[in-house]
Amino acid sequence: MLRLTEEALHLQCRAADKTEAIRIAAEALEKSGYVKPGFFNGMMARERSVPTYIGAGIAFPHCAKENLDLVIKTGFQVFQFPNGVSWGGGKVVFIVVAVAATANEHIDVLAGMANLLGDEVKTTLLAKATTKQQFIEQFEKA
Secondary structure, eight states, rough: OOOOGGGGOOOOOOSSSSHHHHHHHHHHHHHHSSTTTOOOOOHHHHHHOOOOOOEEEEEEOOOGGGGGGGGGEEEEEEEEEEEEEEETTEEEOOOOEEEOSSSHHHHHHHTTTTTTTTOHOOOOOOOHOOOOHHHHHHHOOO
């Protein structure tokens, strides 16, 4: 299971669409020292080739492998969008887990989230959490 810290968690986010949500995520990854400027473009390239919606109201944006040179170190940031963000194709995202990873380390992060996949009840609880502590407790429940 992933260890989520308050510093890596962003509650009450709002975005008009997935492009804005991914921009918010890329800026947070850059501000946290995980990526270099331009990572947003790599994330959008990945999104165009393979959409990052993974089910149960969760998206997992990361960069295309051609842009791994923009990753400084592996890390992630989690974003709560209580009102949801259209991810296209009728899919709505409430939780965005943005990942910066060298090589295939993003798979380890995805594996750490396995208990969230397919659990729309848990996603709903996360989307409604009003404090970081409440969100983290729900996120880390097995």
